[in-house]
Amino acid sequence: MKEIIAIIRPNKMAATKEVLxxxxxxxxxxxxxxxxxxxxxIIDEVSFEIQKEELHKKxxxxxxxxxxxxxxxxxxxxxxxxxxxIMRVNQTGxxxxxxxxxxxxxxxxxxxxxxxxxxxxx
Numbered sequence: 001m002k003e004i005i006a007i008i009r010p011n012k013m014a015a016t017k018e019v020l021x022x023x024x025x026x027x028x029x030x031x032x033x034x035x036x037x038x039x040x041x042i043i044d045e046v047s048f049e050i051q052k053e054e055l056h057k058k059x060x061x062x063x064x065x066x067x068x069x070x071x072x073x074x075x076x077x078x079x080x081x082x083x084x085x086i087m088r089v090n091q092t093g094x095x096x097x098x099x100x101x102x103x104x105x106x107x108x109x110x111x112x113x114x115x116x117x118x119x120x121x122x
Contacts, residue, residue: 004070020086
């Protein structure tokens with residue numbers, strides 16, 4: 001099994017969920033997160049006013065940028081399909097498109113039924 005961690009733009013979340021659901025991967029964990037890469041700011045990306053002073057660095061840039069973090073656990077053979085789908089939806093060619101990390105998962109256990117391995121994630 002693989003854990004796929006994707007950090008994407010907030011405005012791409014709905015489209016990403018739709019594509020993954022259509023491919024048969026509706027289960028995920030999603031978080032609203034703040035972070036930044038090398039870009040430090042994305043012009044016109046944030047459509048709301050930030051009130052907290054600690055988020056601002058100087059005029060025209062931000063210390064942290066709103067993003068979405070998605071986590072999916074998928075069978076090994078489906079990892080490349082899921083990564084490709086996330087990339088196709090989120091790739092704009094601009095700085096700030098996001099990152100995807102693929103990590104091995106040693107075990108998964110469904111609490112309710114005690115199923116293990118791939119049976120726990122399907």
